Amino acid sequence: QVRLVESGGGVVRPGESLRLSCAASGFTFKNYAIHWVRQVPGKGLEWVAVISFTGKNQYYADSVKGRFTISRDNSQDTLYLQMNALRSEDTALYYCARPLTFGGFDFDYWGQGTLVTVSS
Amino acid sequence: QSALTQPPSASGSPGQSVTISCTGSSSDVGGHNYVSWYQQCPDKAPKLIIFEVTKRPSGVPDRFSGSKSGNTASLTVSGLQPEDEADYYCSSYAGSNTLVFGGGTKLTVL
Numbered sequence: 001q002v003r004l005v006e007s008g009g010g011v012v013r014p015g016e017s018l019r020l021s022c023a024a025s026g027f028t029f030k031n032y033a034i035h036w037v038r039q040v041p042g043k044g045l046e047w048v049a050v051i052s053f054t055g056k057n058q059y060y061a062d063s064v065k066g067r068f069t070i071s072r073d074n075s076q077d078t079l080y081l082q083m084n085a086l087r088s089e090d091t092a093l094y095y096c097a098r099p100l101t102f103g104g105f106d107f108d109y110w111g112q113g114t115l116v117t118v119s120s
Numbered sequence: 121q122s123a124l125t126q127p128p129s130a131s132g133s134p135g136q137s138v139t140i141s142c143t144g145s146s147s148d149v150g151g152h153n154y155v156s157w158y159q160q161c162p163d164k165a166p167k168l169i170i171f172e173v174t175k176r177p178s179g180v181p182d183r184f185s186g187s188k189s190g191n192t193a194s195l196t197v198s199g200l201q202p203e204d205e206a207d208y209y210c211s212s213y214a215g216s217n218t219l220v221f222g223g224g225t226k227l228t229v230l
Contacts, residue, residue: 035219037221043224044123044209044221044222044223044224045158045166045209045211045221045224046123046221047211047218047219047220047221050217050219057217059216059217059218061218095165100168100171100177104154104171105154105156105211105213105219106154106156106168106171106172106211107156107158107166107168108168108177110165110166111165112165113165
């Protein structure tokens with residue numbers, strides 16, 4: 001079955017960096033664009049970024065543009081999110097999500113999330 | 121990339137119907153037929169219940185339905201059941217390969 005497993009979260013200070021990973025299984029990873037979505041605990045969802053099938057194209061929310069980089073390794077069925085210059089407002093549970101259709105923006109599979117806390 | 125507007129709360133008694141609105145702009149909801157709705161239970165990942173405005177994924181009861189008029193999309197839950205109590209989020213494609221979510225609505229089954 002389809003499975004997405006995030007890792008790499010933790011507690012960091014403002015200005016520091018962190019890299020999240022999302023290991024995929026149960027489907028042909030290289031055939032899907034994959035997204036990152038975050039959620040401040042107790043608050044709403046915020047779309048973060050998407051990467052195309054090949055990894056050639058990446059798109060970001062304005063709130064993270066220039067600080068976060070989404071990438072993928074199709075040989076390892078793994079998605080990444082490099083987060084630099086972290087701010088307190090980046091504190092959230094970060095989910096990777098697979099769309100229903102190859103390049104869509106509606107997500108039928110989500111991971112369990114990995115928590116990032118940015119605090120001094 | 122402004123968040124879509126949802127009412128913070130909604131409620132209904134078992135068996136009743138409730139409708140949750142999701143208001144955006146011509147750049148997102150009004151400009152594309154790519155509105156989705158998610159149900160999120162406490163400490164769980166969101167679950168897709170409506171996509172492309174009106175479509176239901178396999179396994180989602182037909183008590184859940186979606187619609188759109190202009191810049192506002194709506195989710196209707198008919199025949200409310202206690203297990204429908206959850207947070208509901210809308211999302212819309214916003215052009216240029218970006219997505220925007222609503223702020224979420226907490227549905228209470230009285």
